[in-house]
Amino acid sequence: MIIDLRSDTVTKPTKEMLDAMMSAEVGDDVFKEDPTVNALEERLAKMFGKPKALFFPSGSMANQTAIKLHTSPGEQVICDKYAHIYNYEAGGVAFNSGVSCNLIDGHRGMFTSQQVIQSINPSDFYYSQTSLVEVENTTNKGGGACWDFQELERIKTVCDSHNLGYHLDGARLWNALVAKKETTKQYGQVFDTISVCLSKGLGCPIGSVLIGDEVIMKKSIHLRKIFGGNMRQVGYLAAAGLYALDNNLDRLAEDHKKAKEIGAILFDLSIIKKVEPIETNIVIFELESHVDEGEFIQQLADKDIHIIGMGSNKLRVVTHLDYTDEMHERLLAILNEF
Template identity: 50%
Template sequence: MEFIDLRSDTVTKPSALMLEAMMTAKVGDDVFNEDPTVIELENYAANLFGKEAALYCPSGTMTNQIAIKVHTQPGDEVICDVNSHIFNYEGGGISFNSGVQARLIQGNEGRISAEMIEPCINGDFDWLTKTSLVSLENTVNRAGGSFYTKEQIKPVYELCRDKNLKLHLDGARIFNALVETGDTPKEIGNYFHSISICLSKGLGAPVGSLLLGDKDFIKKARRYRKVFGGGMRQAGFLAAAGLYALKNNITRLKEDHLRAKKLEQVLRELPFVESILPVYTNILIFNLKKEIISGEAFEKKLRDNGIKISSFGKQTIRFVTHLDYTDDMLARTIQVLKYVC
């Protein structure tokens, strides 16, 4: 039985055309900055967002952690939403790698505003941690794929500028946001000192993320990539997949969102669903009625019927639509949800 996989958009596999691009890539030694395909990818992504330079890394966790390391000093503080990936899902890297602590804000569906951030900025006193960095996530994974528009980001940027703070974007799913808002990468790029973008989620590349910023920032980031163990050699074979993804797989993300919306419509009518977060992009998070079915039993029932899903808690479930999730799979999922569960 071939499984339908809704656990994450990280499960996508390279298409035939992407594989062809990988197998024909020109390569060199990236640690010596001599891999032509990596260089092309970095330049393409930097230009896309209006940045001076970029750095290709194995993962989004690494790009986020490098950015925090460059922007802060031990004993500093980074402001982020309580749902942030950098706080919840990066192995405690904020403190482990950089020696800084997180100042958490309970935002609006994962989004924090300038009005929320300003009271959390510490004054210049010896006994307080130094606030040095604000991090936004777009889209917000734990908040069901909610996103920021450029109008929501601008006041945060202006506050950080006025308070001399750095502003980082965890843009693991930034293109999912952009196909919904209609904002351009350059418009978003204007507001951030650093941006992390992931190539291996909805864009369909097998591995890799990029860190964007000015030349001095990326020079420091490149050194920390080596310190973190992230130096790669003939990485062009992988970079070619990322380049193909950026050139071909952005606009089609809208298809994932439409399928997620259809699933949302079905879930809202099912008697065992207690509540569901608004579905903005390709992520659905919903709660099950404990008197009807447990999260563990629900996950097993779907697996027994050929569907893999993720539990986000005892009664909380996450579905993520993606490049390899087809209309036929959608129909099968709906059938299982309606008639099996």
Template identity: 45%
Template sequence: MEFVDLRSDTLTRPDEGMRQAMASAEVGDDVFGEDPTVNLLQEKIAELTGKKAALFVASGTMGNQVSINAHTQPGDEVICEERAHIFNYESGSPAMLSGVQLRPLPGKYGVLNVEEVEEAIRPADHHFPQTRLISLENTHNRWGGTIYPLDEIKKMHKLAKKYKLKMHLDGARLWNASIATGITIKEFSRYFDSVSLCFSKGLGAPVGSVIAGDEDFIERAHRYRKAYGGGMRQAGILAAAAIYAIEHNWQRMADDHRRARTLAEAINEMPGLVVNLQTVQTNIVIVDTSLTGRSSAEIASRLLEEGVKVIAFAPTRLRVVTHLHIDDQAIERAIEAFKNVSKNL
């Protein structure tokens, strides 16, 4: 059986054009700063984000954690949203690698209330960890690919300036936010001291992320990347895939968003299955199964029997993600599978 695999946009694979770009990439030793393709990618990202410099890293987690390390000292505190990737999916790395603690705050659709953030900022007292960094996520994975509104980012930036705090953006899927809103990557990025972007999700590259900031930040980040084992030597083969992905797979994300919306609206009409359509803003659909009385794992298992792969994201929540390998026909098959499952619950 050929499956419709909607588990994640990390499942994307290089197409023939990307493979050719990788095979013909000019390479050198990136640890010495001598890989021309990596350097070209970093220059492109610096220009795209409006930052002075950029650094190619192995993964989104590495990019976020290198950034946290470069902005903080052990014993500091980082404010984030309670469903944030850096809090839930990065192996406790802020504590393990940077010696900092996270202060997770509840948000609505991933958006933090600025007044609540201000209340959480620690006073300058030796009894307390010192608030050093605010980290936002755009789009927000656990909230279903929701977009952090630019006006709210501006408010948070103003608050950070007031208290002399740094701002980091986990922008793994910022590509999606830009396509969905028409707001440039540069405009989203300008309010942050550092930005991470991922190439191996919707863009379809096999490996890699990047961080961007000013020269001093990137200089510090170089050291931490090396300490984490992220010096990848002839990494131009991977950077070539990232460049190809930006040039060929970015604009087509609008199709992923359209298909996610089609799927979400269809599922929301099925008995017992609920999708909050307000959260379906890009390529992720969260399906609430609680009204069925069945666990998400059981429903995921039944969908698998119908030829559709999804993730049981929580005890009563499924995550469904569209990507460049999912066409209109695949969406039709997925809708039919959900119908078959829902009517037999």
């Protein structure tokens, strides 16, 4: 039994999801004639109370499109130093949009409205013009932390008063919604654009969707084409998203529960220096300085348990749809042996 906890992206479609995919009605999406992808886009737009949604092959492409929609070359995006768009999207902010990032030193990937105010550049001609604030919820490098929604509203007020765009990288927003008992409509009212991922917590094989207001989304399909993301009979993939929205949202609470139980075991181990607070499905922990990170990972791998190293003796575990109760009991038992 292989236990893969490197990421929630390692899941494979269930038989039921595959059945939904194989029975999907499809057409040419470049002509907007694929009824299944149209249905997915319409459903997500309605869920967030927005007029437009567009299916993308990846979350990075959806985020990169949003950044380009909000900015012009030479301008600047405000985001946290842990932001996915800065750390894990291959420099796409600079390459695709010609903009730079003004990094906020936040807390676990989150920052305050006051920090945003302090990060907005003066209007003098020799400064890069600030044009966008980007938020990630939940925060990946922050250990699956969830934002305080009232802080997000306060940042929105700052964006409105300074004429700034407001984008949400919601790759794991579904986890935040379940953990905090919040709604998609709340987020739709606050953000101009929102990207949501279907292939992480919801267990789809591929896909993200960018959702937004009418004016800002007008060029989104053109930019998707430029980035090479226009597809044909994509309804087979969109059907997985529709199935996941019907069946895999509420069960995210199970992933959160298991993550907290893993964290509780780690907290009591003498070789563990620190376990970050656990709110959703990500567990980040730090080994004591005398423990070799590579050796610890290998010891688990020898028992068919796979986790990911983050450097500096920090490691990450991510629970997900394919991590069963049986796997969970085995992992807890093995951790207790340490």
